[in-house]
Amino acid sequence: MSANAKLFERAQHVIPGGVNSPVRAFRAVGGTPRFITRAQGAYLWDADGRRYIDYIGSWGPMILGHGHPAVLEAVQKAATDGFSFGAPTEREIELAEEILKFVPSAEQVRLVSSGTEAAMSAIRLARGATGRPRLIKFEGCYHGHADALLVKAGSGLATFGHPTSAGVPPEVVQHTLVLEYNNLAQLEAAFAEHGSELACVMIEPIAGNMNFVRAAVPFMKRLRELCTQHGALLVFDEVMTGFRVALGSAQSLYAQAIPGFAPDLSVFGKVIGGGMPLAAFAGPRAVMQQLAPLGPVYQAGTLSGNPVATACGLATLKEIQKPGFFDALAARTRSLVDGLLGAAQEAGVPMAGDCEGGMFGFFFGNELPQHYGAVMATDKDRFNRFFHAMLDGGVYLAPALYEAGFVSAAHTAEDIAATVEAARAALR
Ligand SMILES: *Cc1c(COP(=O)(O)O)cnc(C)c1O
DSSP states (O other), rough: OHHHHHHHHHHHHHSGGGGSSGGGOOTOSSOOOOEEEEEBBBBBEETOOOEESSGGGGGOOTTOBBBBBHHHHHHHHHHOOOOOOSSSOOOHHHHHHHHHTTTTSSSEEEEEOHHHHHHHHHHHHHHHHTTTOEEEEEOOOOSSSSSGGGGEOOOSOOOOOEEESSOGGEEEEEEEEEOOOOOOOHHHHHHHGGGGGGEEEEEEEEEEETTEEOOOHHHHHHHHHHHHHHTOOOEEEEETTTTTOOTTHHHHHHHSSSSSOOOEEEEEGGGGBBSSSSEEEEOOHHHHTBBBTTSBBBOOTTTTTTTHHHHHHHHHHHHHTTTHHHHHHHHHHHHHHHHHHHHHHTOOOOOOOEETTTTEEEEESSOOOSHHHHHHTTOOOHHHHHHHHHHTEEEEOOSSSOOOEEETTTOOOOHHHHHHHHOOOHHH
């Protein structure tokens, strides 16, 4: 029995499903999850001592790779000075200033400990600031596991949703409308019927929780117009895309394509914590000042703005704003996607792929899906076999076809070449 299998068996006695977050259990692809013992640069090592090229990067945060010396030093120094004070620190100001430098749509930011918390708080703030109850989300977008967001579409067009988890009473999601991503007609219909009751629309601008699907520019443009017309806040969930697809996050890409474009609120996580529990939500001063202690919208956290986490985030942000960082990361990521597509073509396997900055996706199908239904219609069986062949070949991809992949600054041209070689063998 492998060390991984032994650990998995032991874990299942004391932890539900053996994991502390469900996708780690490999249920989608089958097999035994790898228990990771350490990581360095672009590599992970498992309990059996096997090395993998890591394309999960802790689901996005590790944009510099693992164990970057400057980040490590900042974290070690911060830990020496104290783990947590429950009182304000200068480093929180520094991190807020650093985030806002690259988010022109926002004037203030509040730090929290997880993306779930940030998205949940942003919705409460949107509801409090507008005095309205309802919100729109899109099928296939993930905004963490707050009750109001664990919802799937109702039966009719523009009807309210049903819970996707036990333990969420239907009343809790009765104000959440779920629409198809990139579906303009549904968006128009939803605003026509519910526009005046909508507090916000929450969207992943590049959806990384259904692999990699971009919101089309005309769709985003119309979404912005409708929100403005109807007084609903547009909330960009950039927990995954923030400081990952570009230094200005996904919103900078839409601002380039749509003159004057900006979301009302932004949600960040993952990269801004550099691998530590840290997330944030940000927006204009007038909206953010609705939060306690200034305003009536309650929000708090014992470990919010934790001194070790903020040190990690700050050190990470310092590295990624060095000149040329994103150009190099984007080129490396592009070379991976081109390599995978080339290998698939050689093997006669239909594959489509896309990337932006250090985030990528690929699909076993002829074209890039535009919404969740199309993602789930790609070849799952083939994905699962490919996943295991790659894992056996020393390449650690996300263990589900609906997850994005991540390249870090530590991935070398040799790592990419080795990955493409493994893909060639797997696709054969
Ligand atoms: C990861 C993620 C979240 C949830 O963040 P957690 O830190 O896991 O709670 C929310 N939104 C998006 C887009 C994410 O990718």
